[in-house]
Amino acid sequence: MTALNALTIAEARDGLRRGDFSAREITDACITAIDAADALNAFVTKTPEKALAMADAADARLKAGDAPAMCGVPVGIKDLFCTEGVRAQAASDILRGFKPPYESTVTRRLWDDGAVMLGKLNMDEFAMGSSNETSAYGPVASPWRRRGDNRPLTPGGSSGGSAAAVSADLCLAATGTDTGGSIRQPAAFTGIVGLKPTYGRCSRWGVVAFASSLDQAGPMTKTVRDAAIMLQAIAGEDAKDSTSAPIPVPDFEAALTGDVRGRRIGVPKEYRLDGMPAEIEALWAKGRAMLADAGAEIVDISLPHTKYALPAYYIIAPAEASSNLARYDGVRYGLRAELQPGDDMTDLYERSRAEGFGAEVKRRVMIGAYVLSAGYYDAYYLRAQKVRTLIRRDFEQAFDAGVDAILTPATPSAAFALGEVGGDDPVAMYLNDVFTVTVNLAGLPAISVPAGMNEAGLPLGLQLIGQPWGEAALLNDACALENAAGARPRPGAWW
Structure with missing residues (x-):
């Protein structure tokens, strides 16, 4: 059993x-x-x-x-x-x-x-x-x-x-x-x-x-x-x-x-990356064959803006993270740093956040604050959102063309x-x-x-x-x- x-x-x-x-x-x-x-x-x-x-x-x-x-x-x-x-x-x-x-x-x-x-x-x-x-x-x-x-x-x-x-x-x-x-x-x-x-x-x-x-x-x-x-x-x-x-x-x-x-199953050519390990390519081919053997139709498709997805994501996600994590200040709950004589509330916020957040979170909060800052918002965040729209449109066009x-x-x-x-x-x-x-x-x-x-x-x-x-x-x-x-x-x- x-x-x-x-x-x-x-x-x-x-x-x-x-x-x-x-x-x-x-x-x-x-x-x-x-x-x-x-x-x-x-x-x-x-x-x-x-x-x-x-x-x-x-x-x-x-x-x-x-x-x-x-x-x-x-x-x-x-x-x-x-x-x-x-x-x-x-x-x-x-x-x-x-x-x-x-x-x-x-x-x-x-x-x-x-x-x-x-x-x-x-x-x-x-x-x-x-x-x-x-x-x-x-x-x-x-x-x-x-x-x-x-x-x-x-x-x-x-x-x-x-x-x-x-x-x-x-x-x-x-x-x-x-x-x-x-x-x-x-x-x-x-x-x-x-x-x-x-x-x-x-x-x-x-x-x-x-x-x-x-x-x-x-x-x-x-x-x-x-x-x-x-x-x-x-x-x-x-x-x-x-x-x-x-x-x-x-x-x-x-x-x-x-x-x-x-069922029509699309296979996007843009996901064939340079340097992709042979075992991943072989698995993908195996997956296509298994679905075809089950009666699905395999069709090649294009998602042309895929190559911009990773940089767009690592602008949008840190930007939203920097906003969401701004609430953690050590005042009402969680870690609160020890104040030193002469410290004020700004010192409390800064020290609590410095001690409470790990290196990767700090990195993303700083990236997010940067791309949302005056002078950089249009160049980074707004442009990434436009790329996001194009990526969504790629999928919509594939589905509209009959891909399931x-x-x-x-x-x-x-x-x-x-x-x-x-x-x-x-x-x-x-x-x-x-x-x-x-x-x-x-x-x-x-x-x-x-x-x-x-x-x-x-x-x-x-x-x-x-x-x-x-x-x-x-x-x-x-x-x-x-x-x-x-x-x-x-x-x-x-x-």
Whole structure:
């Protein structure tokens, strides 16, 4: 029998309804797995007592016949989501010890459906990073290792704790957020499914903001079906978030027929980068062949402004970050620096922010303040917004021409070792987002699906990009790709 913590959401739901096991038993199995996996540094706040109480409440609902799909399912929550009475620090010292007196809409919807909170998950500070190395809690180690190499690998970022926890079977699923690829890139690095919904599909209320026009919450799961089930629970309009859309939420799981006959899948030539590793090119070709064999029509398309996406993103996102992070001043909550004799309020603000923010956050805040400053706004920020419009138009023209979805690599490489990328050249780290940022700039849904392994035994993912509000069709395309790729890869437990 499969270990209870290794179940998928769908398997747990069906087993709970049949009475094969209880929510408390699944939760106990996850708590045991979490306690044995401290070497991963995935969970930064454990809530076992709360989890068991929530599991008992879920068992009562199951016994009464009032059991939504997520009822009794133990999940991990990215530290960016506010959780009432439980630390939400965004992996930053500036929010050290902050316990929100309210619940984010996404987590509230999960708890209303009977899901169980196991704790809070590590991440890059304020979601700024691609390797989970900027966290105030320290880096997360991937549950994967290269064959014959014991160096710890990155699980990706910023949702690295979520990806590692799901991949290592510490929880059945986890929440993530995606501003430029922070769900899809770590999902690809760890062999799980990561779905970034259409901007506005899920409420951002109660999620600590990085870049408000780009951020979107989404599920990180073991299978495409699980992503559909979890998205169903967290999606929908929210009066507390003016950017959430009054769009009906379809039955995403019901759309998973796996039939993609007649679907037109676009392959953009601009995603063929100079120096792309052969294993990524081979995976992409494999993905095209798998979808074609399933009955889809593969068509070559052009997204001509793709080459401008990365520089535009790294102007817009830091600009919004500098604005959003201006509120953290050390006065009402979080870290407050010690004042010296003669210091004034300006000294308090400056010292608190200098001590509370990490190097990457400071870098992006300064970049953002610069591009928004007088004399540079038009030259940088306004021009980047015009490029964003052109990128969105590229996608619109492709979809208007009859393309149903777009297939690309999810990442430019497999997972790399901690400390291997970046260093004195942060731009090298930013290049990890080259295949994902276009989706956020255009506000589209996209999903990363594990589709193969490299020669070193590490998982590789493919990305499918869908039409606005087309998550149901996108999930079905992903289901066909998942079926063709076979069973999801599983890491060997070294921890």
